[in-house]
Amino acid sequence: xxxxxxxxxxxxxxxxxxxxxxxxxxxxxxxxxxxxxxxxxxxxxxxxxxxxxxxxxxxxxxxxxxxxxxxxxxxxxxxxxxxxxxxxxxxxxxxxxxxxxxxxxxxxxxxxxxxxxxxxxxxxxxxxxxxxxxxxxxxxxxxxxxxxxxxxxxxxxxxxxxxxxxxxxxxxxxxxxxxxxxxxxxxxxxxxxxxxxxxx
Amino acid sequence: xxxxxxxxxxxxxxxxxxxxxxxxxxxxxxxxxxxxxxxxxxxxxxxxxxxxxxxxxxxxxxxxxxxxxxxxxxxxxxxxxxxxxxxxxxxxxxxxxxxxxxxxxxxxxxxxxxxxxxxxxxxxxxxxxxxxxxxxxxxxxxxxxxxxxxxxxxxxxxxxxxxxxxxxxxxxxxxxxxxxxxxxxxxxxxxxxxxxxxxx
Numbered sequence: 001x002x003x004x005x006x007x008x009x010x011x012x013x014x015x016x017x018x019x020x021x022x023x024x025x026x027x028x029x030x031x032x033x034x035x036x037x038x039x040x041x042x043x044x045x046x047x048x049x050x051x052x053x054x055x056x057x058x059x060x061x062x063x064x065x066x067x068x069x070x071x072x073x074x075x076x077x078x079x080x081x082x083x084x085x086x087x088x089x090x091x092x093x094x095x096x097x098x099x100x101x102x103x104x105x106x107x108x109x110x111x112x113x114x115x116x117x118x119x120x121x122x123x124x125x126x127x128x129x130x131x132x133x134x135x136x137x138x139x140x141x142x143x144x145x146x147x148x149x150x151x152x153x154x155x156x157x158x159x160x161x162x163x164x165x166x167x168x169x170x171x172x173x174x175x176x177x178x179x180x181x182x183x184x185x186x187x188x189x190x191x192x193x194x195x196x197x198x199x200x
Numbered sequence: 201x202x203x204x205x206x207x208x209x210x211x212x213x214x215x216x217x218x219x220x221x222x223x224x225x226x227x228x229x230x231x232x233x234x235x236x237x238x239x240x241x242x243x244x245x246x247x248x249x250x251x252x253x254x255x256x257x258x259x260x261x262x263x264x265x266x267x268x269x270x271x272x273x274x275x276x277x278x279x280x281x282x283x284x285x286x287x288x289x290x291x292x293x294x295x296x297x298x299x300x301x302x303x304x305x306x307x308x309x310x311x312x313x314x315x316x317x318x319x320x321x322x323x324x325x326x327x328x329x330x331x332x333x334x335x336x337x338x339x340x341x342x343x344x345x346x347x348x349x350x351x352x353x354x355x356x357x358x359x360x361x362x363x364x365x366x367x368x369x370x371x372x373x374x375x376x377x378x379x380x381x382x383x384x385x386x387x388x389x390x391x392x393x394x395x396x397x398x399x400x
Contacts, residue, residue: 005255005264007247017240030251031290045245047207051234052233052238090227
């Protein structure tokens with residue numbers, strides 16, 4: 001039986017490793033790639049290698065960054081009395097688009113999920129507690145995990161750990177509909193959620 | 201305003217150049233890429249470069265190939281009395297999966313489309329006519345353009361050019377529903393279409 005030439009077969013296989021892309025779509029993308037400008041394909045290949053090689057987690061907050069610590073942790077103008085805790089780096093971008101939050105962040109890189117078998121030790125909770133122990137500047141931890149059951153569970157877990165240290169713990173409240181993902185919310189919804197945050 | 205680190209922003213931009221992938225999906229794919237195995241990302245980058253560098257159109261039939269002429273054109277066991285004309289290389293793979301056609305192919309790399317402004321001179325028709333002039337082995341040209349209006353138009357155009365040379369021109373007939381794409385058809389449908397082909 002005839003096979004696709006090896007370079008094409010390999011490209012199709014690479015595309016199928018991306019989430020939500022099956023054999024048919026991968027084949028279409030591979031043929032599309034053959035018709036793309038040489039420069040665009042070269043830049044695509046370079047950007048794949050560079051993203052994997054040059055990006056790391058910030059050793060302080062866990063955000064994706066080229067330099068360590070990340071630009072937000074290094075920024076002396078940010079309000080160091082607040083840490084806003086998110087599930088993933090993408091959520092920071094959504095919060096920053098709102099232009100109304102000027103504190104620091106902490107990226108859990110996941111949530112506690114009994115169904116997925118993810119426990120507190122599998123996400124960046126220890127590093128958050130260490131930050132709080134090291135500094136007496138932090139007055140408030142704003143928990144901005146998603147409005148899902150895992151997000152709520154994680155928020156509750158964090159509140160129980162942090163409140164005994166005398167730090168105010170708040171949770172995004174208004175505007176986020178149940179089950180909604182933070183990085184899909186519009187600026188207004190996020191702004192209301194920050195304004196209406198409630199103490200835990 | 202905070203921006204994504206440059207390597208990440210560039211990767212997102214590269215993903216948006218693929219068809220059907222917008223900003224949101226590109227961002228998800230880029231973050232997914234960061235979590236992929238190092239080897240998978242390296243292979244992805246290599247396969248992009250290799251596909252673009254090592255693949256070419258066969259100088260005889262127009263099929264995508266690493267070597268020129270392509271393996272099918274070089275294969276002495278294939279029936280050289282038949283040429284099956286398809287719109288794109290992907291359609292050859294669909295025909296080969298059927299295991300019932302053993303002749304040669306010709307890839308138009310497009311169709312005549314008044315709406316898209318694609319004329320007969322924009323697709324590989326001249327190279328097909330040259331093949332027919334050079335060889336007196338070809339007894340039948342089977343036109344397997346898609347069952348769309350552009351596909352039908354192209355089939356009619358080719359039939360008018362080729363029939364005066366005394367070569368039988370047939371068209372895939374049965375089983376392909378109107379508007380269906382050949383590379384999505386199952387083996388049985390394609391087999392019926394080849395069996396029931398009608399003279400033009």
